Amino acid sequence: MWDDAFPSFLIGLREGLEGGLIVSILVATLVRAGAKSRLPQVWTGVLAAIALAMSFGAVLTFTAASLSATAQEAFGGALGVVAVAFVTAMVFWMRRSARSLSGEIKEKVTGALGMGAGVLILTSFLAVGREGLETALFLWTTARAAGESGGPLTGAGIGLVLAAGLCWGLYRRVLKINLAKFFTATGAVLIVIAAGVLGYGLRDLQEGGVLPGRAAYAVDLGGTVDAGSWYSTLVQGVFNLTPTMTWLQVLGYVGYLAVVMTLFLRGVRATKPAPATAPTGTTTAAVPEAARGAGAESGPRAAAASGPRAASGAPDDSPAGLVAEAGPSAAVAAEGGDRAAAGREVGAATAATTAVASGTPAASHAETSAVSRAETPDASRSETSAASHAETSAVSRAETPDASHAETPAVSGADDPSRAGGGGVWAEGADPSRRPERGVRETPAESPAQAAVARRRRPAWVVPVAVVAVPAVVAGLVVALGRPKPAGAQTVAVSETECGKGFTAPEPGRQTFQMRNTVSKTSEVYLIDPATNAVYGEIEGLAPGTTRDLVATVAGGSYAWRCVPTGGTAVTSKAVRVGGGAGATAVVPVSEQDLATPLKEYRQYVERGLATLVAQTGRLDADIQGGDLDAARTDWLTAHRTYSSLGAAYGTFEDFDKKINGRPDGLPGGVDDEDFTGFHRIEYGLWHGQSADRLKAPARQLAADVAGLRKAFPTQAFDPGDLPLRAHEILENTLQFELTGQADQGSGTELATADANLAGTRELLTVLKPLLTSRAPHLLPTVDADTARLGKLLDAAHHGNAWTPVNRLDAITRARLDGAIGQLLEDLAPVPDLLEIRKSA
Secondary structure, eight states, X not given: OHHHHHHHHHHHHHHHHHHHHHHHXXXXXXXXXXXXXXXXXXHHHHHHHHHXXXXXXXXXXXXXXXSOHHHHHHHHHHHXXXXXXXXXXXXXXXXXXXXXXXXXXXXXXXHHHTTXXXXXXXXXXXXXXXXXXXXXXXXHHHHHHHTOSHHHHHHHHHHHHHHXXXXXXXXXXXXXXXXXXXXXXXXXXXXXXXXXHHHHHHHHHHHTTSSSOTTOEEEEOTTTSOTTSHHHHHHHHHHOOOSEEEHHHHHHHHHHHHHHHHHHHHHHHHTOOOOOOOOTTSOOOOOOHHHHGGGOOOSHHHHHHHHHHHHHTOOOOOOTTTOOOOOHHHHHHHHHOOHHHHOTTTGGGGHHHHHHSOSSHHHHHHHHHHHHHHHSOGGGHHHHHHHHHHHHHHHHHHHSOHHHHHHGGGSOTTTOTTBSSSSSOBOTTOOGGGOOOTTOOOOOOOOHHHHHHHHHHSOTTHHHHHHHHHHHHHHHHHHHXXXXXXXXXXXXXXXXXSTTTTOOOOOSEXXXXXXXXXXXXXXXXXXXXXXXXXXXXXXXXXXTTOEEEEEEEEOSEEEEEEEEXXXXXXXXXXXXXXXXXXXXXXXXXXXXXXXXXXXXXXXXHHHHHHHHHHHHHHHHHHHHHTTOHHHHHHHHHHHHHHHHTTGGGGGGSTHHHHHHHOOSTTOTTGXXXXXXXXXHHHHHHHTTTOOHHHHHHHHHHHHHHHHHHHHHGGGSOOOTTHHHHHHHHHHHHIIIIITTTTTOSSSOOHHHHHHHHHHHHHHHHHHHHHHHHHHOTTHHHHHHHHHHHHHHHHHHTEETTEEOOGGGSOHHHHHHHHHHHHHHHHHHTHHHHHTOBOTTO
């Protein structure tokens, strides 16, 4: 769990810190502008962004869940590649924009203040929303790569909480962080993690059939690296590197890492700030502390930066290192204090400043000069004051039209209740969004009674609830509309005379059909491609008068129903055509005739094995009859491995299997029960010190039972359907009995038996190869790689004539074996369904 938590922890910390810095800048800008009453609008936009991100994550999760397995692989792989693109862009954008981020956001906020509540909500929503969407997409991708959501969500939660704490500390000036170094270091680590996500995404696209090379392995360390060990799990969880990787994965990982990391590090070196000193005789502008990080210098530049704020009397609530200048005009306006001189660029951001100042350039200049003398070193006092006054006057002349000078004072306090007087100065606490255009008399404000009515009509909680509810409702609609249509969309008749009645061309996608058996016979029904007889979906054993759902994915192509009543003739309905591109997966049905040749070849293999087994058990009997127990132990293992390699025929050996290879489990007398016979009875005696005399009778009986099996086998029924089933069941038994040690009776040769079972599975897949290749061409190469990996692990436990007992394997080796056979079983799982005998054929 915790190994999967680190990547999401890092993305939560970094994205949370980015979003937190943006929110801090928004809040600080409003506080400095004396517009604390507008803070709920910022938090409303932030809340809407969070709701959008969570809704986006829900849509991704539930949309993917409704897809088929192959489509899920392709969908997840595509989104993984998109997530890598977003993370890469985010890393480079933050490196490039970190120094100007504060100024850009402040400029947007000051503009939004003069345009109403909706614009301010939208500004904060857009500023935070992008971070939220990136976080949701990357977390969904990492959770899918991890195969579970607990670890990634826990890591992301810890990262977001830590980011919130850091942002609070920065805002309150409790701590300082060198943000440039922080984003550089985390950016480099995220690039490494993104390379692993890209490799995983490419693998998913291969599994989904979108990209080739699914079985072309560049790295195959499954036989030497334990996929379940702590170090392997850690590497897989953090970097998405697995013991087995295809060529496309390796090339994508290495290529991305080489190109992107090189560009990132080159950009870091190119953008490192050179030490700079303010030239004598120039105005020292406020230096954004975000660019300085933890190393914010003190002295003339810092004093000059804080001077205007102190002069204006505005509270300095901005977070350390977060608020930058909105532009030259804004800086001059903050120093000068004349609202008209600053023009529209400053907007409402200077309302609090101008309310405290005298409202004239001369008065403000006097205050600024006084503060400058207090805070600025002697060498630059006169220059700073003179430059400030000169620049303020220049901006006033350049930006303020004459009409504004003439008309602004004419607006009386009676015309505008927000005025403190008729001199053109806004009262403290007045709504900056109500500032009139230059040269235009403002419309009289609504009366207090009207404002009270408006407040009663729209409570304060309406907008926050709406911005959270709207994304949630939209996400719910997307999920609901994206799910398969409920059963009952089409009711289709199953009978010999009306097969397919009620079936019309469905819409492409995952569909549910209600199949109703209208006759008195149990029937089977198949949704097929009439041109190839390939099966898209099926129901077996549909009882008379009953209705069952059949779910199938429909794409472009032809479709028809085939009804097969018990004891009746197969009937095919009229075909319908569905438009759109191909994409639905169909299985070409297998008939008993198709399995006739593989069955014949496998029977010949078993007959040869039984002939060999007769000879081997004869030698074993001779050893025991002669009292040579050492030779008997060697010959016992040889004969038992031969029998185990015939595993696919277990179902046809009838009672002989219990006599030849039965275990004492469930017998009243256990190992001493008279019905305990065969290989395991002799094994128990040979490895528990029993004498040759006690083993003579069991050895003679084993040889007789094997000879009887060989004689009876040609006449025994061998169901062709057993062949594809046994391809999976042989190794299931191996995992259950041999690799757990349950079958061992003292010899410690469970791994030798497992090796023999693997040999039998290989032989079975050899005879089934023609049928599998035509139906799943990518399956056998994958299975071959799995069997080779498992074979190497088993060979490592073979030392001459001895095998390492399962109970003496170390934890790492045992986990490797379990992992290898588990992967092989997973890849063999489709075989029974692919080669199932269907009457539709």
